Amino acid sequence: MRRKIVAGNWKMNKNLQESVALAGEIKSALAGCPLCGVEVVVAPVFTNLYAVAQELKGTPVAVAAQNIYPKPSGAYTGEVSAPIAKSAGASKVILGHSERRQYFGETDEFLAEKVDAVLAENMEVIFCIGEVLAQRESGEHFQVVEQQIKNALFHLPASAWSRIVLAYEPVWAIGTGLTATPEQAEEMHAHIRKVVEDKYGKQVAEDLTILYGGSCNAKNAATLFAQPDVDGGLIGGASLKAEDFKTIIAARA
Numbered sequence: 001m002r003r004k005i006v007a008g009n010w011k012m013n014k015n016l017q018e019s020v021a022l023a024g025e026i027k028s029a030l031a032g033c034p035l036c037g038v039e040v041v042v043a044p045v046f047t048n049l050y051a052v053a054q055e056l057k058g059t060p061v062a063v064a065a066q067n068i069y070p071k072p073s074g075a076y077t078g079e080v081s082a083p084i085a086k087s088a089g090a091s092k093v094i095l096g097h098s099e100r101r102q103y104f105g106e107t108d109e110f111l112a113e114k115v116d117a118v119l120a121e122n123m124e125v126i127f128c129i130g131e132v133l134a135q136r137e138s139g140e141h142f143q144v145v146e147q148q149i150k151n152a153l154f155h156l157p158a159s160a161w162s163r164i165v166l167a168y169e170p171v172w173a174i175g176t177g178l179t180a181t182p183e184q185a186e187e188m189h190a191h192i193r194k195v196v197e198d199k200y201g202k203q204v205a206e207d208l209t210i211l212y213g214g215s216c217n218a219k220n221a222a223t224l225f226a227q228p229d230v231d232g233g234l235i236g237g238a239s240l241k242a243e244d245f246k247t248i249i250a251a252r253a
C-alpha cells in the first residue's frame with residue numbers, strides 16, 4: 001500500500017537537550033491531533049537518537065538514522081552500523097542524501113551496499129535521489145534520477161520494495177528556498193514510478209511511496225502534496241520548528 005509520510009531530516013542540527021526538547025514539542029503539537037493516516041518520522045543526529053526515541057516512545061512518531069555504514073560491526077572508527085542504530089531506536093535510515101553524495105563522496109555502488117545492510121536488519125530505507133541544477137538545465141534530470149535508482153536499488157528482489165521509500169530531492173531546491181513547482185515534482189514522481197514499473201511491474205510501482213524534498217515548507221506543502229504522485233515530504237529546515245512541521249503534516253492528512 002502506498003503510504004502518506006512526512007519525515008523531518010534534522011541534519012547536523014540540535015544538540016542533545018535541544019533534540020529532546022524538539023521531540024517533546026512535536027509530541028505535544030501532535031497530541032490530540034488526528035494524523036489521518038500520516039506516518040511521521042524524525043531523523044536526529046546519531047548521538048541524540050536514543051534520547052529522542054525515548055522521548056517519542058508510545059507515540060506514533062518513528063525515528064530514523066540519517067546514514068549508516070554498511071558493515072554490521074568491526075574496525076570502522078567513527079562509523080555507526082544499521083544494527084547499532086536500530087538498537088538505539090531507529091526503525092528507518094535515510095540513505096543517498098545529496099549532502100552525503102556531495103560532501104562524503106558516496107557513490108551509487110556504496111549506497112547499494114548500505115541499502116542491503118539496512119534491509120538485512122528489517123529496517124526501512126528512505127532513499128534520496130535528485131539532480132543538480134546543471135543537469136536540469138541541460139535536460140538530463142530524468143536520466144540522472146533514473147540511473148541513481150537503477151544503480152543503487154535494481155539489484156533488489158521485488159519483495160524488498162515494501163521497505164523502500166523514495167525521496168525525490170532536486171539538489172538545487174535543498175536548503176535554497178527554491179522549491180520545485182508542483183508540476184515539476186509531479187512529472188518527476190510519475191517518471192520515477194514508471195521506471196520502477198518497467199522493472200518490477202505495476203503493483204510494486206503503485207504501492208511505492210515517493211516523497212518530495214527541497215524547501216518544502218508550511219506554505220507550499222499543500223500544493224505539492226495535492227499532486228497525485230507526491231505521497232509526502234522529506235523536510236529539512238522546516239522540520240526544526242514543531243509548529244511548521246505540524247502544519248506540513250496537516251497538509252498531507
Ligand code: PEP
Nearest residue numbers: 174175213214215236237
Ligand atoms: C533535505 O535536506 O532533505 C531537505 C529537503 O532540506 P530543506 O527542506 O531544508 O530544503
